[in-house]
Amino acid sequence: MVAETTKQNEPTTSWMDTPPRYPLLRHYSAKLVANMPWLDKLSNPLRNWTQSLFGNPKDASYRLKDFLSGVWFGHPVHPVLVTIPIGAWTSTMVFDLAWLGSDEDKGMARSADMMMWLGLAGATGSAATGLANWVDTDGQEQRTGMLHALMNGGITVLNLTSAILRLTGQRRTAIALSSTAYALNIYSAYIGGELAYSTGIGMNRTIVEGGPDEFVAVMDAKDLAEGKLTRVDVDGTPAVLVKDGSTICAISATCSHLGGPLDEGTYKDGVVYCPWHNSGFSMCDGCVVNSPAVYAQPTFAVRIRDGKIELRRLEHA
Incomplete structure (x- = not known):
C-alpha cells in the first residue's frame, strides 16, 4: 500500500462516502450516486411522509408496514415481487421481437x-414493498434507494405509455418505449442488487454470529437487575438478558435488521425495542413483534448453576 499525503487542514471524506475502487462498474455507479445530493431533497420528504403514513408500532396502521416488510413471510417480500415485472417485461420484449420478425403475428x-x-401489476406491489424496506435507511443507502425508485418509476411510466399505445394500434412506437424501459431496468436492477448485497439492506445481521453448544457462564445471578436489559458475552457472541420476575430470558444483542444494539433499547411487556429503528422482538422466544426487522432473533437457553447465569445457543439464525 502506497502512503498518500494530504494537505494539513484539508477536509477528509468518510470511508462510508467513498466509492469502492473495484470493479469499475461499482466504482462509477457509486460515484454517480455520490454526485447526486439533490436526491436527498426528494428522499427526506418522502421518508417523513411514509413514516407518518405507517405511524408507530403500537398503531393499527403499522400492521400495513409489517405486512409489506415481510414479517409474516420470514424475509423481505420485495425480492420475490420484483421477479414479476422483470420476468413479464422480458417476455414482452421476446414476444415483441417475434412479432417484428413474423409479419406482425x-x-x-x-x-x-x-x-x-x-x-x-407486479411493479405496483414491488414499489410498495420496496418503500417499506427503504424508509428505515439513511445516508448513502437512502440516496441509492431513491435513485432506484426514481428509475423504476420512470420505467413504469414508459411501460404504461407503451401499453396504452398498443391499445391504440401504435405498436412500433410502443415497442421503442418498452425497449428503452427494459434497458433502464437492467441498470436499476443492478442498483437494487447493490442495496441488497453490497450494503446488506434486508439481510439477517445475526447470521454470522455463532454461539456455544454447551452452557457458558456469563455473569453472577445476583448482579442481574430486575427489568434491566443487560449485555453479556457468550463465548464471543453478544447477548442481551432481562429478568422478569422469576424468569430470565436471553436473545442475541445484535438486531437482525441493521445490527443495532438491543441492550441499549427499551423493554416493555416482554418486548425489547431496538434503539435504531424500533424493531420489536419478544424476549422469551426472539420472534418479531413489529418491523422493520423480519428475521427472528437467535435465542439462548438459560440456567443458573453455582450462583452463575449460564447460556447456551439454541437455534440457527
Whole structure:
C-alpha cells in the first residue's frame, strides 16, 4: 500500500462516502450516486411522509408496514415481487421481437400485451414493498434507494405509455418505449442488487454470529437487575438478558435488521425495542413483534448453576 499525503487542514471524506475502487462498474455507479445530493431533497420528504403514513408500532396502521416488510413471510417480500415485472417485461420484449420478425403475428402481439400489463401489476406491489424496506435507511443507502425508485418509476411510466399505445394500434412506437424501459431496468436492477448485497439492506445481521453448544457462564445471578436489559458475552457472541420476575430470558444483542444494539433499547411487556429503528422482538422466544426487522432473533437457553447465569445457543439464525 502506497502512503498518500494530504494537505494539513484539508477536509477528509468518510470511508462510508467513498466509492469502492473495484470493479469499475461499482466504482462509477457509486460515484454517480455520490454526485447526486439533490436526491436527498426528494428522499427526506418522502421518508417523513411514509413514516407518518405507517405511524408507530403500537398503531393499527403499522400492521400495513409489517405486512409489506415481510414479517409474516420470514424475509423481505420485495425480492420475490420484483421477479414479476422483470420476468413479464422480458417476455414482452421476446414476444415483441417475434412479432417484428413474423409479419406482425397477432398471437405474438396479444402475448406481448398480456405480459406488459402483468409487469405493470407486479411493479405496483414491488414499489410498495420496496418503500417499506427503504424508509428505515439513511445516508448513502437512502440516496441509492431513491435513485432506484426514481428509475423504476420512470420505467413504469414508459411501460404504461407503451401499453396504452398498443391499445391504440401504435405498436412500433410502443415497442421503442418498452425497449428503452427494459434497458433502464437492467441498470436499476443492478442498483437494487447493490442495496441488497453490497450494503446488506434486508439481510439477517445475526447470521454470522455463532454461539456455544454447551452452557457458558456469563455473569453472577445476583448482579442481574430486575427489568434491566443487560449485555453479556457468550463465548464471543453478544447477548442481551432481562429478568422478569422469576424468569430470565436471553436473545442475541445484535438486531437482525441493521445490527443495532438491543441492550441499549427499551423493554416493555416482554418486548425489547431496538434503539435504531424500533424493531420489536419478544424476549422469551426472539420472534418479531413489529418491523422493520423480519428475521427472528437467535435465542439462548438459560440456567443458573453455582450462583452463575449460564447460556447456551439454541437455534440457527
